[in-house]
Amino acid sequence: MDKNTDTTPRHLDHDTPLADRIALVAGATRGAGRALAVELGRAGATVYVTGRTTREHVSEVGRTTETIEETAELVTAAGGTGIAVPTDHLDEDRVRALVGRIDRDRGRLDILVNDLWGGEHLTAGSVFGKKSWETPLADGLRILELGVRSHVITAALALPLLIRSDAPLHVEVTDGTARSNRRYRENIYYDLAKNAPIRIAFGLGQELAEYGGMAVAVTPGFLRSEQMLTHFGVTEENWRDAVAQVPDFAIAESPYYLARAVAALAADPARAARWNGKSASSGDLAKAYGVRDLDGSRPDAWAYFEDVVFGGKDGSPDDYR
Template identity: 75%
Template sequence: MEVMDHTTQEQRRTAGERPLAGRIALVAGATRGLGRAIAVALGAAGATVYVTGRTTRAHTSEVGRPQETIEETGELVTAAGGTGIAVPTDHLDEERARALFARIEADHGRLDILVNDLWGGEHLVAEHVFGKKSWETPLADGLRMLDLGVRSHVITAGLALPLLIRSDGPVHIEVTDGTAEFNERFRDNLYFDIAKTTPHRIAFALSEELAPFNGTALSVSPGFLRSEQMLSFFGVTEENWREAVAQEPHFAIAESPHYLARGLAALAADPQRARWSGTSASSAELASAYDLTDVDGSRPDSFAYFKDVVFGGKKGVAEDYR
């Protein structure tokens, strides 16, 4: 017996272009950089995206970049075609974090996608990590790194999970610096090492706990990221970023925040996304799996470049890995 398809061409087109329509997402740590790009990508795919951060139009966080605000991120999500909802939140403040999830529950009763991109510790890294031993790092600053990179993630996951398991296919993504394979190397400093390797274990543990709920949990990492902070450090913009290669040759492999963001939006919309659960994925791996490119049309693979050329001594240049 023939089954009639009552969907219109416009409905089918919209479903194809907006595969996350009707999905409720939270990007924790979305004021700038990768978190902002992920939020916008999810919005462009049709999701309602709650975005959190500590810098607002009235208050600047310890990151010290008043030019990017969480309100602006919410507006960019809406402009991309989604619904952006900015909720200024310090996820280390348990009361405020609970209020955030109470609001999501009151608004929607569930959460479908959590992207745990909390950090904001680059100022500590610059001062205490590279070329420094852990005992040369003031204890308070080392513990602050753990608060920003570990405790905030655990608080957010713990409060989000009761809402995530109400979804028909929950997605939990832990964002960190370095894939699990890359982070088998010592990450320069005790505190930084713990902060950047722990999200892999959080994702692995949650892949087990969410499995009975048709859930997917994984950790992801960008490569050498052209965030606003990194561009400012080199004194360049996204338009002329290649000029920074003269200062740092390895910057030739750098990628925009949109590269990993596109991959995560594709993964969230993938009916077969469970195959990623419990894994650690790079932006390049997601781009290859979903046939995506960065904004310049290339497909940079920072981790292969660093493994082969920088650490492995293989002859090659960054362009060989784009």
């Protein structure tokens, strides 16, 4: 039997608690999505990774340095099974084909991670700092397509497969929690796009509970994504050099911080009682599961911004690491 179609449950142990789990990380080309796929693979899962940038095609994001094939290889190198499936999640037929393939290969889906976005080029160029009526309408609507419609399409078409699992887990990745997003997110289109996944998780949590499942919205803090590092002209190795440009970058976290926390949540048999329908930051999850970032720290960017940046409390990023 081909390795990619073997559905025989594997032995579970402390190091690979997700060894019998089938996951889909939608939007796994780079950033949090890539790290989430890798950490689920490190825990033993078979992970289907999707995105629009491949070794033959570049998405509107315009980056050629990360591809879904590379993400799949990283998943496999970490100990899981990575399977790359090029997918535009705004194309319903492509998403149906993706779900159909997972169904044929595995017969079920246990973990669905919706990390679809790819709108940074729009927010930086035409959204932040502008009123809604000053924002080019086409850009605003594209933000809603990328940040909301893609999530809804993927959930609607993948959930019938997810509920075949004995413990369905749906994860919505966004920017902010229900608490932090009580503060306006700078522009109406961005605000809508980043609040919608929180409500999606809340609503799907109600629906999945009947099937022994759950949904949760998660957010990184100040993320040291590949795009962010490029923006500041630094690498993961010397990222602290960017603090001279933006002092608040000292609270930044790697994509693997959130990913390690979500992998721990996925392996938690009591996860539904703790998180169903809720939104949580990487810092929240890290405290609950004892997770640390690559450098051994435990940053809480949302608490830092709420207390110090917006609240005026004396403190530094180091106080929140």
